[in-house]
Every structure is written in structure tokens, then in C-alpha cells.
Amino acid sequence: xxxxxxxxxxxxxxxxxxxxxxxxxxxxxxxxxxxxxxxxxxxxxxxxxxxxxxxxxxxxxxxxxxxxxxxxxxxxxxxxxxxxxxxxxxxxxxxxxxxxxxxxxxxxxxxxxxxxxxxxxxxxxxxxxxxxxxxxxxxxxxxxxxxxxxxxxxx
Numbered sequence: 001x002x003x004x005x006x007x008x009x010x011x012x013x014x015x016x017x018x019x020x021x022x023x024x025x026x027x028x029x030x031x032x033x034x035x036x037x038x039x040x041x042x043x044x045x046x047x048x049x050x051x052x053x054x055x056x057x058x059x060x061x062x063x064x065x066x067x068x069x070x071x072x073x074x075x076x077x078x079x080x081x082x083x084x085x086x087x088x089x090x091x092x093x094x095x096x097x098x099x100x101x102x103x104x105x106x107x108x109x110x111x112x113x114x115x116x117x118x119x120x121x122x123x124x125x126x127x128x129x130x131x132x133x134x135x136x137x138x139x140x141x142x143x144x145x146x147x148x149x150x151x152x153x154x155x
Contacts, residue, residue: 016045049064051085057090100137
């Protein structure tokens with residue numbers, strides 16, 4: 001497999017990442033006011049994650065790994081590459097229930113929706129009420145690089 005590069009997306013490349021969302025995650029669409037990180041192989045985007053700033057917090061959203069690249073540790077490495085971004089301010093995510101363990105291994109902790117800040121609590125409730133099976137999570141930087149490496153090698 002060729003080398004995978006993890007980096008923040010240059011805004012001019014936004015249409016490329018949206019083409020991937022349209023193909024593999026139609027409800028996701030990157031916006032200019034988001035910080036977007038990608039994993040690339042052979043100059044093609046193979047994974048993406050977006051960070052939306054809402055007041056004094058950020059919401060990790062739209063994590064996508066193209067199906068043929070899944071289960072290779074790319075999502076873990078993408079989160080690790082974003083670590084400085086995640087640590088800039090409190091970082092929440094609304095994880096699909098089946099991805100709860102992945103996010104826990106990446107440094108997020110499941111929290112009660114009542115503990116969400118008001119500026120994202122309504123958003124979470126709106127998504128949950130629309131039938132999406134989501135779990136609110138908060139990033140707690142308790143992982144070491146060693147534990148991340150063990151998680152990557154398992155997946």
C-alpha cells in the first residue's frame with residue numbers, strides 16, 4: 001500500500017472532499033467555515049473528518065473513510081493527526097452507536113446528553129429525534145501514543 005498522508009485540507013480543495021461525501025456519505029457536506037482534515041493516498045482523498053466551531057467548542061462531524069480503506073487503522077491515525085486541532089478547545093462528537101467503541105479508543109468518552117453544552121444540546125436532540133441512533137461524546141485526552149498504537153494495530 002502506498003504511503004498515506006494526513007493533513008488539514010486546503011480550502012481550495014473543498015469541492016474534492018464534497019465529491020467523496022456525495023459518493024459515500026450523502027448527508028455529509030463540508031462547509032467553508034469548518035476545519036477539515038484528510039487522509040490521502042496517491043494524491044486521492046481516502047478519509048475525511050470535519051470540525052465545526054460553535055461558540056467556544058468544536059464538534060467533530062462527518063468522519064468518513066472510503067469503504068475499501070476501512071479496518072486498516074486509517075480513522076485512528078486521522079484522529080491522531082488531528083490531535084492538536086482537537087485539543088484547541090472542548091471537542092464533542094455525536095457518534096453512531098455502532099462506532100462508540102472506536103471513538104472511545106480514540107479518546108472520547110460517552111456522556112449523558114443532558115451534560116452537553118446548550119449550544120449543541122438542541123442540535124443533538126434534533127438529530128436523535130429524526131431517528132439517528134447517536135451517542136454524545138466528549139474528547140478527554142487520556143490516551144498515550146502507546147495505547148493509540150495498540151488500537152491501530154488491532155484494526
